[in-house]
Amino acid sequence: MALVELRNVSKIYRLGDEEIRALDDVTLDIDAGEFISIIGPSGSGKSTLMHILGCLDSPSKGTIQLDGVMIQNASPRELAAIRNRKIGFVFQFFNLLPKLTVMQNVELPMIYSGIGGKERRERSMAALEAVGLANRAKHRPSQLSGGQQQRAAIARALVNNPRIVFADEPTGNLDSHTGEAILQLFRKLSQEGRTIVLVTHDPEIAAVTPRRIEIRDGKIAVKIDLALAGLDRVAQSMPQPAGAP
Amino acid sequence: MKSTSLPLQDIEISSAQIWITVQTGLREIWSHKFRSVLTMLGIILGVSSLVAMSAMVSGMEKGAKEALIAIGGLEKVRVEAQDLPIEQRYLSDQAVGITMNDVYALRESAPLVTRISPEMRVPATFSANGKRFRPWNCVGVWPVAVEMNEHVVQYGRMFNKMDDEMARSVCVIGTATRDALWGSPEKTGEEVNPVGQTVFINGLPFTVIGMFQQYESEQDRKLRELAKAQQSNQKGGVARNRGWGRGRGGGAFGFKNRTVYLPLNTVWMKFRSGATWAAVTAGGNTAPAGATGDPRLSSLELKIESVDLLPESLQQIRNVLMSTHKGIEDFTFRTQEDWAEQIKTFVHNARLSGGLIAGISLLVGGIGIMNIMLASISERVREIGIRKSVGAATSDIFIQILVESVVIAILGGLAGLATSFGLVQMIRSFSPTDNAPIVTITALGVAFGFSVLVGVLAGIFPAIKASRLNPIQALRYD
Numbered sequence: 001m002a003l004v005e006l007r008n009v010s011k012i013y014r015l016g017d018e019e020i021r022a023l024d025d026v027t028l029d030i031d032a033g034e035f036i037s038i039i040g041p042s043g044s045g046k047s048t049l050m051h052i053l054g055c056l057d058s059p060s061k062g063t064i065q066l067d068g069v070m071i072q073n074a075s076p077r078e079l080a081a082i083r084n085r086k087i088g089f090v091f092q093f094f095n096l097l098p099k100l101t102v103m104q105n106v107e108l109p110m111i112y113s114g115i116g117g118k119e120r121r122e123r124s125m126a127a128l129e130a131v132g133l134a135n136r137a138k139h140r141p142s143q144l145s146g147g148q149q150q151r152a153a154i155a156r157a158l159v160n161n162p163r164i165v166f167a168d169e170p171t172g173n174l175d176s177h178t179g180e181a182i183l184q185l186f187r188k189l190s191q192e193g194r195t196i197v198l199v200t201h202d203p204e205i206a207a208v209t210p211r212r213i214e215i216r217d218g219k220i221a222v223k224i225d226l227a228l229a230g231l232d233r234v235a236q237s238m239p240q241p242a243g244a245p
Numbered sequence: 246m247k248s249t250s251l252p253l254q255d256i257e258i259s260s261a262q263i264w265i266t267v268q269t270g271l272r273e274i275w276s277h278k279f280r281s282v283l284t285m286l287g288i289i290l291g292v293s294s295l296v297a298m299s300a301m302v303s304g305m306e307k308g309a310k311e312a313l314i315a316i317g318g319l320e321k322v323r324v325e326a327q328d329l330p331i332e333q334r335y336l337s338d339q340a341v342g343i344t345m346n347d348v349y350a351l352r353e354s355a356p357l358v359t360r361i362s363p364e365m366r367v368p369a370t371f372s373a374n375g376k377r378f379r380p381w382n383c384v385g386v387w388p389v390a391v392e393m394n395e396h397v398v399q400y401g402r403m404f405n406k407m408d409d410e411m412a413r414s415v416c417v418i419g420t421a422t423r424d425a426l427w428g429s430p431e432k433t434g435e436e437v438n439p440v441g442q443t444v445f446i447n448g449l450p451f452t453v454i455g456m457f458q459q460y461e462s463e464q465d466r467k468l469r470e471l472a473k474a475q476q477s478n479q480k481g482g483v484a485r486n487r488g489w490g491r492g493r494g495g496g497a498f499g500f501k502n503r504t505v506y507l508p509l510n511t512v513w514m515k516f517r518s519g520a521t522w523a524a525v526t527a528g529g530n531t532a533p534a535g536a537t538g539d540p541r542l543s544s545l546e547l548k549i550e551s552v553d554l555l556p557e558s559l560q561q562i563r564n565v566l567m568s569t570h571k572g573i574e575d576f577t578f579r580t581q582e583d584w585a586e587q588i589k590t591f592v593h594n595a596r597l598s599g600g601l602i603a604g605i606s607l608l609v610g611g612i613g614i615m616n617i618m619l620a621s622i623s624e625r626v627r628e629i630g631i632r633k634s635v636g637a638a639t640s641d642i643f644i645q646i647l648v649e650s651v652v653i654a655i656l657g658g659l660a661g662l663a664t665s666f667g668l669v670q671m672i673r674s675f676s677p678t679d680n681a682p683i684v685t686i687t688a689l690g691v692a693f694g695f696s697v698l699v700g701v702l703a704g705i706f707p708a709i710k711a712s713r714l715n716p717i718q719a720l721r722y723d
Contacts, residue, residue, distance in 0.1 A: 051717050054634075056633075056634065056716050057717055076638070076639055077638045077639065077640070080633065080636055080638035080639070081636065081638070083634065083635070083636045084635065084636020084637075085636070089634050089635070091634075091720065095627070095630075095631045095634070095720065096631075097628055097631060097632075099272060099273070099276060108631075108632070108635050109635040109636050111262065111265055112632075112635065112636040112637050112638070112641055114261075114262060116261065117261065156635065160636075
């Protein structure tokens, strides 16, 4: 059984009389341990797909099974609990809380899962070590570089040991060199067995993942656009990063 | 879909989590110090005005109760003469009035009455030392009147049974009489002891054998002692100090100071029986033929067993008096209950109106908190989105905002309690002396409780608003 099973999922918004199908009858399986990218231009519905996969949103139609649990009809409270325990998010703008230290930011998910102070500190320290930020634990996010902030955000996403990590344009706000390092980190995590979903519009970034899904007009594109998927340049020589010489 | 299939449906909110939330709230308040202090100001003013108002009312209540005790307490019942009721008017020539017969009858047949003190009032003019004075209350009484009216003899003694039996020409005076005839300590600079002096009452010579102490409220006493201490530092400042004795001229204490007691029999013999002074001194000691005299007492003062038994006691007294008065109702009762009731009503009203005003200012403070919380959450939409994306449930956000609001209210409440002491000190410095404000624990507790309540109420709406934010939109928000 796949870790995530989407069956005929649609998300329909209404703008006055008009019906907007942000997602249209999407069926998708993601297996545990997969490193997968969802690509598509802006407005294609890839963000909506990520929100539904990430339990931030509920579908209008269809069923989702995450880790063996059907969640399309879950209450907001249950969704919050699932986000907390089974899902980690990494965002384009890092989304660290500026008033908290890096350590406190990483502890945040564990506060909502009611983990005691000592264990919180140990686990967040371990997560920071895993992303190479242990020496910055007491700093504020504003004292860190963009790449370090994104590492802190990744540590926060991993600290509750989620089943699946979603990264929404994780390198979008970083220079190419730093972005490279962040992608390396994701690849390392993938090799450690994490399930990672990379959401991006950039085919070069998508090229680091073995599997790519392209979203176009709310549907999974049947025929993969080689250029968009980055397959025209990247051969099967994984884990060579995209655009690398 | 049944929710039971979800393994993690309920996150229990532990006390540790609440503590983290409180810390978050404190951090938030600390990062906006000025704004938070301004917000708290509303609560501070509300709480301190509530405490100060209650302290003022408590002070007034205490002043009134002190006065009530000074005139004999609640157990005192006064029987006074009264016009006959309309249906008994035709019997008016049969009415005997209140007499010593009533006293004896009550003593025998009214066990709920513990003390009886008959009073025979004399309109009297005192003269001595070349001065004249008309005391408010010159009455012939039994020695028991001292205990009855809570008098304390400072100099000399109260007259005793023997003085009464022998109808001796002796009197016990209050300080007002002394002050008028021989000068007050403040004017003369020394305490005059009038015991042994002769005073002429309506022209008849009496010996002063005792004087009561100066009656005054707690506050007046303190002020007087203060004035005395200051006086000793000033040279020749004796007559200059005026105005501190406000309470002396008026009020229950002032009236009490203007009391003069004569033995009941003396009053009867010399002023009421119809015997002339000449006849008495001639040794006859009886009323000459044809002289009728007036045996009626002006009033009876009764002390009953306890206030709880007041209705029963009144009924018993009434039964006895109805029999001695042959069913003619020419008497009436006066109890301190009415006064006590009035004090209660007044205090109640003052509490209510003062509480209302302070409550409104607390409400305004609460609106201030709500306002600032709404501003705060619209600044923190992104933060709320982040918290939700890492797993904060609606209830977690709700509690966070509510706790912040309550923390502001609690800090404001505590600061308000501290401020209230200063405010009370200020009021004390210019309030009337009898009614110095008293801060009670209850008032502090109630005011603080209300501030917390206001914090909760003010936080609910912003907390609901914050908790309902859609995480997707909140994350997009810049």
